[in-house]
Amino acid sequence: MTKAALSGLKILEYAQFVSGPYCAKLLADMGAEVIKIEPPLLGDCARRREPFLDDVPGLEHSGFFLFFNTSKLGITLDPATATGREIFLKLVSDCDVLIEDNPPLFMKEHGFDYESLRSINPHLIMTSITPFGQSGPYCDYKAYHLNTYHGSGVARVLSSILPKETPVPVKGPGFLGDFDAGLCAATATMAALYGRLFSGEGQHIDISKQEALMALERVEIGMYGNEGETKFSTVFMQQMMGGLQRCKDGYVLITLGGDHHWEGLLKLLGNPSWAQDERYQGELGKYKYAQEINKHIAEWIKDYTKEELYHRCQKLNCPIGMVTTVADLAASKQLEARGFFGEVEHPVMGKVKCPTAAYHFSETPHSFHRPAPTLGEHNEEVFADRLGYSREELGRMREAGVI
């Protein structure tokens, strides 16, 4: 077995769907032991989310659930019941980190707020991930991914860049903002764990999904704060040189960061005479006449495929990117060479090809330490072997809907 960076860390996850589970998964794949709590019978709602193996829904068929829960142990438990609460508190008292995504009001009402939990585990790090954070007038508002995405203002940043394209604010792909919140929470959790090595102190981490997203457009949002709406929007209307361009079989994205990129592009275009136009010389000229220049570029590239343009242009030192579909990603030689697609061996779904991670660690590599758990797969191991409940008690608890 390879060395793992986070081996020995004990994490309890009381969360569902994307953000909380993704936060815990990032740590689990680096070696932390994560015990995931799911509602009895129903399981994490991600189990009911496509993609399903062969498009057949089923609690153990969701590729969506699988991705967010690799390397974890899974138990079923309802901490809102009296016995469930007792077990939950036992698990909390023996973990380093609790990751949770429940409404702040719910946690308080059940005595699961940080102050209460700290009294049974003084070194506890508790990471709470909610749509609007633990305080403020919206803290108990209901919000799904679409709501927090648009509540963060990041979609409007895009609209102002591309006013004609998207008159209506539009969200990013899939559950992008929920991934962002999960990563943001994992970073904070790691920082708290690092600090605890020296101070011995635990703490409560408050992650607002809205703010996690805002952080990713901090430059643009800062511009609004400093320059105001009108002034900033006019600056933004400026067309980017190159930008998104249609080609024979899709789109490419051209970014020109300086003269050397511009020269690379011109080489690709066969050093056309229009580029000698005096108005286009110098950096300012290129920004000023970006629209005209773009017309010339568009005219030339429309006859080439995105793959051709991507490789030829990159080899000339000009950073073109092609707009990829998931099929392009699956066929990418680069991603394959880096081992971006790994394999999870799942007891019901069999071998599933699955993205691994964007980072390669030389000493403690990312790894799927186990597949995602089936519903309640580790109940016996956790409740009987670790907490000492008897098999009979487990049976009774199951009937009572506790586990």
Add this chain to the structure above:
Amino acid sequence: MSESKPPRLLLEGVRIADFTWAWAGPFATELLAFLGAEVIKIESARRPDHARIRSLTLGLSTRHLDNSPVFNDLNLNKMSLALDLTKPKAVDIAKKLIAASDVVTENYRPGVMAKLGLGYEILKSIKPDIVMLSSSALGAEGPESGYAGFAPTFAALGGAAHLTGYPDKRPVPLMGSSDLRSASTSAFAILVALYHRARTGEGQYIDLSSTETIAINISDSIIDYMMNGRVAMRKGNRDESLAPHNVYPCKNDRWVSIVVATDEEWRSFCRATGNELWADDERFRDAHSRWLNQDELDKLIGEWTINYTHYEAMELLQKAGVAAVAALQGVELYSDPHLKERKVSVEVVHPNVGKRIALGPPWKFSATPARVKSCGPLLGEHTDHVLGQILGMSQNEIAALRDEGVLT
């Protein structure tokens, strides 16, 4: 710990020699600097960080290297050491600094650090437990490792652009946030490596692909392709199975997002909007029929929302237990009562530019808060401090190096 002593910062005592530039690298070390790490940015006027000069969307932001709003926003809490790394003496100084550091970060094209004599193997021989992170467009290995890109390139290559926007319109390349996603991933990876090092004494090298930091976020669509051969397409604000699931027009050219996930929420929605007949309408009776008839449904809902401001619609529907949130934009993010109470922005004073507003750290820690301490550094502002205080060089030595043009 005594009462009077301020809490120890989470990354107190961690020193980072930061060779990154543009957006993706600097935001990673800014996040670590918010947490208390001492970040020393190594840069040169000979080839300045282009965030000091220009931005893809803003054009030429400023003619003065120290006044760029982009650079200053992405380099809070850092120090700047001016070193012209084309000069051997500058490389020697960089090595001395690395020997006194815990982390090295860089985002040049793969191979550039090695060419400067600062590749991982050399750094490891200088400082055996160093944590080094290289972040590049496509990673340091593989057939496309030499390729370059900026934020929109990563969104395009990572599959996010294709899935953003409307199916009958062009893809949308997300812009700056892709760099900051890459940066957030770098910060996480560095913290994992630091944790491992603190427990074992072992450093390591991390090779990060910005394109993959984007692709990981569409893993569900990737797995759908792997499992079922389906090639996902962008679908605006809509969902695979839920409806209503969209943004709807409100007064004053504003929008509100509304999501109904259960039949119970649907009945509440109908009651709250005074459209109780919709609840029994067979077009909208259950989740599947609502999804099939969402064009009609979206139109009807839009005819209701347009009578309200986005805040009114949010309040009214939230009271009924329906997930409706005002789509905020631009300056509203600074006047919104929730964000105001959460104190998301701070004021930063810069010697040339004066007062600027910036977003604070994205996390709230109960015991050891992250914080904004200082403005983006002037180019070379801390050269004397770093060489004198950290590397123990005399004023004469520093003056001589300056005369030789090493410190520019």
